[in-house]
Amino acid sequence: MAAQQSQGIQTLLEAEKEAAKVVQQARQYRVQRLKDARSEATKEIEAxxxxxxxxxxxxxASHxxxxxxxxxxxxxxxxxRLQTITDSYQKHKDVVVKKLLDRVVLVKPELHRNLKKVGQ
Structure with missing residues (x-):
């Protein structure tokens, strides 16, 4: 009976080893398929x-x-447009400079409108 149990255990161990080999081969096959799929996808993307x-x-080229x-x-x-602006500048620059100088030089002193006279 012990020999029969030992032989049964041996058979189970061999079956387990065979199953492990099958699982390992399935994993390798899956990894290889993934690599192949990636390379195929890369080729399609490049194309x-x-x-x-x-x-x-x-x-x-057509446009x-x-x-x-x-x-x-x-x-x-x-x-x-640049030529128009340049011409306008050349035409009006003397007048504008004269107006600016008149405003700066010719000052009329006046009291500010918000200033109230003292005593009134």
Whole structure:
């Protein structure tokens, strides 16, 4: 009977070792599948990124002329407005300087409107 129990225990130990091997193989398989999935996802992401970059470059190339034309129009408008402002400055600077000097130099002493005369 002892031999039969010993043989049963031995069989259980061997079955446990075999089960541990199966579990270990399943873990390794799962880890490998995860690595494969990550590498596949990385490849798909890179391919998608290349496609979108190519689309963007095509879009940029097709609209580059429009941007340059708009920039040229803005530059021309800015130059025109700047010239107008410069002309106005040159035309009116003497008058403005004279008005400022008259205000500073020609002072009329007056009592402040909030000052009340003493005794009244």
């Amino acid at each position: 998608y990124k290349k496609t979108k970059e190519a689309e963007f470059k095509n879009f940029e 580059a002329g429009v941007t340059q034309d708009a920039q040229a129009a803005v530059d021309k408008d800015t130059a025109g």
